[in-house]
Amino acid sequence: MEPVNIVQGTRCLYQEKIVRIQSHVDFQTVVGEYEATGATVVMPVKDLYPLTASAEAPHDVFLSVPADAYAEAQRRLEIIQPLLHVVASAALVAQVAESHGVGRSTIRRWLGRYKKGGTVVALVNKERTGGRGVSRLAPAVEAVLQQVILTHYPTLQAKAAAHVFEELQRKFHGSPLRLPSDKTLRARLNQMDLQTQEAKRFGARAAKERFAPTRPTTLQANYPLAVVQLDHALLNIVLVHEETRQQMCRPWLTIATDVYSRMVVGFYLAFEEPGAGGTGLCLAHAILPKETWLSERDVIGEWPCWGLMEALHLDNAKEFHGTMLQRASEHYGIKLLYRPPRRPEYGGNVERLIKTIKFHVRRLPGALVIPPAGVAGRSCPNARSSPCPRWSNGWPHTS
Numbered sequence: 340m341e342p343v344n345i346v347q348g349t350r351c352l353y354q355e356k357i358v359r360i361q362s363h364v365d366f367q368t369v370v371g372e373y374e375a376t377g378a379t380v381v382m383p384v385k386d387l388y389p390l391t392a393s394a395e396a397p398h399d400v401f402l403s404v405p406a407d408a409y410a411e412a413q414r415r416l417e418i419i420q421p422l423l424h425v426v427a428s429a430a431l432v433a434q435v436a437e438s439h440g441v442g443r444s445t446i447r448r449w450l451g452r453y454k455k456g457g458t459v460v461a462l463v464n465k466e467r468t469g470g471r472g473v474s475r476l477a478p479a480v481e482a483v484l485q486q487v488i489l490t491h492y493p494t495l496q497a498k499a500a501a502h503v504f505e506e507l508q509r510k511f512h513g514s515p516l517r518l519p520s521d522k523t524l525r526a527r528l529n530q531m532d533l534q535t536q537e538a539k540r541f542g543a544r545a546a547k548e549r550f551a552p553t554r555p556t557t558l559q560a561n562y563p564l565a566v567v568q569l570d571h572a573l574l575n576i577v578l579v580h581e582e583t584r585q586q587m588c589r590p591w592l593t594i595a596t597d598v599y600s601r602m603v604v605g606f607y608l609a610f611e612e613p614g615a616g617g618t619g620l621c622l623a624h625a626i627l628p629k630e631t632w633l634s635e636r637d638v639i640g641e642w643p644c645w646g647l648m649e650a651l652h653l654d655n656a657k658e659f660h661g662t663m664l665q666r667a668s669e670h671y672g673i674k675l676l677y678r679p680p681r682r683p684e685y686g687g688n689v690e691r692l693i694k695t696i697k698f699h700v701r702r703l704p705g706a707l708v709i710p711p712a713g714v715a716g717r718s719c720p721n722a723r724s725s726p727c728p729r730w731s732n733g734w735p736h737t738s
Contacts, residue, residue: 412462493539560598568689571613650674
């Protein structure tokens with residue numbers, strides 16, 4: 340048996356059908372195209388056979404076309420038959436198209452295909468190799484693309500799409516296969532399951548916060564001060580001394596918000612870490628009228644939020660489980676309600692308010708640029724356990 344010349348354009352037999360070699364994947368595999376349908380296929384070299392005289396015969400090509408596709412090709416040939424031996428003028432093409440309910444551009448396309456191929460097989464529709472939701476890439480190219488994506492994208496390194504494309508370029512360097520475009524890579528990334536992708540890149544908690552539905556809490560606030568949420572936040576800003584202008588440290592904000600009205604009912608801002616004292620001062624500010632507090636600060640306006648709340652909704656910080664808060668709440672008839680551990684969404688009102696405050700703090704002079712966790716060389720001054728002295732060697736901040 341004659342050997343097959345494995346070069347681009349060679350016609351040979353694969354699974355008893357005529358194919359034309361397009362490109363090489365490696366030493367054992369090539370990419371080819373079925374001559375009858377135009378479909379692309381990845382073929383092992385060992386399964387390729389040379390064309391014999393009988394294989395070259397036209398009837399083999401006819402036999403390889405499915406019956407329904409061949410019948411449709413014959414119907415098209417009958418439609419364009421009046422145009423084959425005359426000049427296909429615009430008027431004549433329009434007349435044939437109108438009589439058969441076919442577009443004029445379709446008639447001209449069939450004519451061109453038939454004149455180029457010379458047989459009815461030329462009018463057979465080729466199998467689609469792409470379309471909405473279907474890859475237009477050759478199978479070998481698609482396989483390499485998916486391998487690069489799975490190896491470099493859904494990892495804790497959280498590489499950007501541009502970095503993955505660089506890896507794809509390295510993979511295709513020196514290969515006869517055509518490199519997919521950056522746009523194609525990004526389209527494949529967008530087709531991935533976003534929640535699974537987020538979990539592998541940033542962790543299960545980040546994926547849950549972004550995609551998992553937030554279940555409503557059991558709290559029902561049907562009137563003001565029915566439920567008040569309270570929480571602490573370390574603000575990302577360095578404050579300075581009022582007189583010397585020397586840097587002090589980052590302030591802690593304790594804030595209470597009414598669940599029904601979404602209004603802030605009280606707060607306490609200080610340099611010391613949160614504790615029973617700061618919690619008590621915040622609650623005192625929330626319960627007492629605000630007129631005196633506003634006048635002492637020359638604030639013109641009203642803050643009509645005061646009075647005992649029926650329930651306090653808290654997280655599981657140690658100061659919220661202390662004896663002082665327990666006895667004070669019993670004395671004033673305030674119920675203490677606690678969130679499930681490690682479930683910040685159950686305190687969504689106050690958590691969202693704190694996030695908004697931190698967003699606006701970022702544009703103030705002295706706002707910090709907090710680096711990602713785990714940066715070597717410095718310790719982030721965000722831990723409660725670290726003291727808060729006058730601080731001048733911390734993270735860089737805006738002037």
